[in-house]
């Protein structure tokens with residue numbers, strides 16, 4: 055199928071389409087578990103001429119399953135280019151180290167995934183790159199935080215774990231008027247729920263480990279780009295000058311597993327969105343639950359923004375019980391949902407952000423990020439909603 059036809063396909067068709075392997079006619083991408091590739095006269099000449107794109111040289115620079123994974127991700131994100139990495143954190147690191155230099159400044163939301171927050175708040179400061187943390191839902195506060203040396207506006211489309219949804223268009227406008235690159239981590243939503251590049255974002259990052267892989271068996275990440283302010287070959291530049299140098303390529307086997315995951319992403323996430331909405335409504339009426347955060351609920355602080363920019367509300371939700379002890383008791387009592395790190399898999403997983411992912415961040419700082427000790431994060435899986443409700447019902451009855 056030619057690329058113009060492919061472009062017009064719906065999300066699901068793009069996700070499953072694969073032109074069989076020309077050599078073997080295999081209808082699935084073969085995996086080449088090879089760390090090194092033999093040069094041909096032609097590939098050698100291309101490398102010498104600096105045309106290294108998709109030339110198989112050495113596993114750290116790329117591999118065939120990775121290129122196919124990048125192609126499929128470009129299709130479902132609506133991107134012009136994609137770079138796959140070893141993990142979601144590798145995508146974040148490669149994007150930031152590739153873009154920034156000492157003296158640069160980032161404006162970022164108060165709440166992001168804990169390792170991202172620590173990367174901005176600690177690691178990057180060691181290299182002279184500073185960050186101002188603001189409430190991205192407040193566009194005036196973002197405008198006030200921008201400095202002459204601000205190079206990046208960074209946010210999560212649905213923030214982990216507070217479920218905050220910032221309005222993308224005014225932030226993009228504000229940033230682009232000043233030549234600032236907008237980066238969105240779309241992990242909590244997935245490209246089925248929102249495609250930030252269509253809203254003007256320059257770089258969208260995914261921890262493909264989560265919804266894209268979908269089966270809790272592979273780690274990987276992607277950086278997808280569609281940008282008027284970055285050079286067209288920006289991702290190729292950072293593939294060679296940052297990803298290859300940091301040594302963070304995706305393994306062929308992970309790329310292959312993630313390719314398989316993409317094919318069912320739309321079906322899985324559709325069902326997860328329905329279950330998340332059912333659970334959110336259930337928690338909202340439960341007497342032991344103090345608060346529920348789900349963008350699809352009218353009670354969510356940015357519900358109107360979510361309705362305007364997201365056709366779906368995602369498979370993630372958060373609710374709060376009275377304190378950390380009660381949260382541990384509930385999660386330890388669940389029999390169907392699994393008390394475990396990570397998200398986006400076929401099994402419902404739960405965790406306590408304050409004492410798990412955010413353990414290294416002091417309690418007062420967490421409170422300022424709206425993360426309470428009794429907050430519970432739920433990643434809805436593919437179980438039946440009625441069985442999940444029965445499971446939470448028996449667990450909440452214990453506190």
Ligand SMILES: Cc1ncc(COP(=O)(O)O)c(C=O)c1O
Nearest residue numbers: 141142143167214241261263274
């Ligand atoms: C929003 C978000 N971004 C990035 C990551 C990092 O992804 P990975 O574990 O694949 O490095 C996570 C991990 O939980 C996440 O929740």
